[in-house]
Amino acid sequence: MVSIQVNFGVKVRELRQKKCMSQEYFADLCGLHRTYISDVELGKRNISIENIQKVALALEISISDLFYEVEKNETI
Known part of the structure; x- marks a missing residue:
């Protein structure tokens, strides 16, 4: 498992790439370092809830929708 x-x-990378964002640009939107995003x-990384919120905002998705997408991947 x-x-x-x-x-x-995996889901964050997939959603970021769908928006044609580089890691560098995405990290800037999140207010985080590129190596952290990597x-x-x-x-x-065991990402904090504060940083999950930053990621969701940068992806223009709600936190609940982000986790829904993550859970969808777990069933595959």
Whole structure:
């Protein structure tokens, strides 16, 4: 079973790429460092709720919708 951190990171990367955003640009929108975003996308970071909110805002998605998308990936 893949961890929630990995599933979350995969979904963040997928949604970011759908919006044609580089990690650098996305990190700037989030107010976070690019290497932090990279670690999140690779499932290496246990991201805080505050940073989840920043990610969701930058992706223009609600936190609940973001987690819904993550959960959809877990069932595949």
